[in-house]
Amino acid sequence: MEKNNSEIIFPDEMIISKIYLIRGEKVMLDRDLAKLFNVKAIRLREQVKRNIEKFPQHFMFQLSPEEVDIMVSQNAIPSKQYLGGYLPLVFTEYGVLQLANVLKSGKATQVSIKIIEIFVKMRSMLMDTLTLKLDIDEIKKKLQNQDKNIELVFNYLDELIQKQEPQTKKSYWF
Secondary structure, rough: OOOHHHHHOOOHHHHOOOOOEEEEEEEHHHHHHHHHHHOOHHHHHHHHEEEEEEEEOOEEEEEEEHHHHHHHOOOOOOOHHHHHHOEEEEEOOOHHHHHHHHHHHHHHHHHHHHHHHHHHHHHHHHHHHHHHHHHHHHHHHHHHHHHHHHHHHHHHHHHHHHOOOOOOOOOOOO
């Protein structure tokens, strides 16, 4: 009997903390996915190698030594030793789903569904943020136009005041 999705207890924040932005893609390390799927990292990599045709470049790629160095320098991972002495594979949202299919375990399927839901939430938050930024930019443009209009009104008022001021009479001294 397989567990249902509600029995998997991983806080969203814990999964989110394992999602990195590399090469413009949101990805997860093979080691982190193996822990979440409750399989050994070496088994996960074996299954990927056996089914490599199911993992095109936009599903999965291997990190370069420079990318690993950057992750260590930014404290995304504690050290190179954390990776077990190899360059890790990283999986995009699509790769996570495909990985669950390749591993063929109920837990992998359930965890991948949770991860996909988090990817979707992140994308939604990004879209909300983008929409908010566009709205703010529009408000700024309107305010700039209002400032220009107010300045124009004051200039017209100044001109009117100058035209309506009675000219001062010349005074003669006797």
